Amino acid sequence: MASSRADPYRALFHKLAMLNSLSAEELDGIKSLPLRPQRFRAGATIISSGQLVSECCLLVEGYACRHKLASDGGRQIVSFHVAGDILDIQHLLFEKADHNVQTITDAEVVFFPMRDLRRLIEERPEVGKALWRDCLVDASIFREWVLNVGRRDARMRIAHMLCEFAAKCEAAGLGSPAQFTLPMTQEDIGDATGLTSVHVNRMLRQLADEGLIARAGREIRIADWPRMQEAADFQPDYLHLAA
Amino acid sequence: MASSRADPYRALFHKLAMLNSLSAEELDGIKSLPLRPQRFRAGATIISSGQLVSECCLLVEGYACRHKLASDGGRQIVSFHVAGDILDIQHLLFEKADHNVQTITDAEVVFFPMRDLRRLIEERPEVGKALWRDCLVDASIFREWVLNVGRRDARMRIAHMLCEFAAKCEAAGLGSPAQFTLPMTQEDIGDATGLTSVHVNRMLRQLADEGLIARAGREIRIADWPRMQEAADFQPDYLHLAA
DNA sequence: ATCCAAGGTTGATCCGGAGCAGCCAAACGT
DNA sequence: ACGTTTGGCTGCTCCGGATCAACCTTGGAT
Secondary structure, X not given: OOOOOOOOOHHHHHHXXXXXXXXXXXXXXXXXXXXXXXXXXXXXXXXOXXXXXXXXXXEEEOOEEEXXXXXXXXXXXXXXXXXXXXXXXXXXXXXXXXXXXXXXXXXXXXXXXXXXXXXXXXXXXXXXXXXXXXXXXXHHHHHHHHHHHHHOOHHHHHHHHHHHHHHHHHHOOOOEOOEEEOOOOHHHHHHHHOOOXXXXXXXXXXXXHOXXXXXXXXXXXXXXXXXXXXXXXXXXXHHOOOO | OOOOOOOOXXXXXXXXXXXXXXXXXXXXXXXXXXXXXXXXXXXXXXXXOOOEOOEEEEEEEOOEEEEEEOOOOOEEEEEEEOOOOEOOHHHHOOOEOOOEEEEOOOEEEEEEEHHHHHHHHHHOHHHHHHHXXXXXXXXXXXXXXXXXXXXXXXXXXXXXXXXXXXXXXXXOOOOEOOEEEOOOOHHHHHHHHOXXXXXXXXXXHHHHHOOOOEEEOOEEEOOOHHHHHHHHOOOHHHHOOOO
């Protein structure tokens, strides 16, 4: 990871540009928001469930996830995030966090005061629309995850999770299905798919044995992307990457 | 079900009033939207995945659900809906449906042209804020469902689903945990919780044997609400029913 | 009054993934 | 260079929930 600070807006603007046509004034509006950068170590908790939140958190570099805890202590990851993702836009309208946000790798984030963001949205409704759209994509992904953990078997669940992550990385300019980094542990993958890390390990091996993926450390290569999508029941429509 | 048409706004305004302080002008703006009422039989499909949608669908009476299909034909219900719920607000910003909307009972809905709704939101940003909030609540519920199907055992999953539905019904003025109607079949409950209808049946019996619920036809009574919430790991915060 | 279709109920068997245990390899701090 | 920690890997056993198969109940339709 680079030791110098990355441009905090690059990844976000790259994402916004794909789907929304924001004017230079609107982007300047975002740039003029006061911000507070902060670095977190891998595994650090950025936001805890129940906490009152008055800032909006943008992931600038690294990887993060959101998760909830069951009464028996079981952890369910509900989303993975890459640079450019806003991690808690829901606090624009809710005071209290209903889930946790945690880093997966060392990460750099910036915080915007929610109050200033609200004002910007009032002045520049197009910015609000872009962020609203982002919420809707999030919700669509959650729906797909309900399907994934509710109705697919272990092998397919993991294949699907890999496809989605590959697609997200590609959209963020962090690689392609043919070559990307899988930053999370097998334990994390288990917590995202409702499986144990032991079983994740076996399924990854099986996918590799089938020639669907090739692993080298944390680098993953999917040689035959259409075949992998088929095996994963992955239809990327729900990511709404195209307008 | 009453044969005469219900006031299409009553349930929606009841819900909006709980969390948003919309002015009379803003509510009148909603009332002035052109609308097209339509009745559907139980089990009818209102919106199909992949379809282009240019109207917004409000459930006025009856019950509905949203679901996705896996490649093996398995159905995963991702949400249940009661009167007052908007069933597809995401089409405000997405053209194409990424999941299906289906009635559970005979139902009455009204359609608003999305174009007019967009215009209203531009003129009355508070209306947009109220709808945005609704999307965020939806997303929060999806996250809880991921946890439910990913990390809870069958008994708890069903108990949780019952608690959530009871809370939603109560908020909509359709009963209370002490007495409400469960309109869906055990097959539906299975499709929502990632279980088979056979196993749903056994778990419902078990919950009844434990005295947590009492069933009479499709009427459910939860005598000891705190004990049931405990058994279900149900903490209603994620529904964001309070401001 | 009778038929029939849905949905609810119960029993028997099977299997996918959990749980447990232990080992190995790489990365890290000192 | 060395111990320690963290994550990856593998074998074995067990169980929760799926699957298959009937049968029962209820409510419409005729």
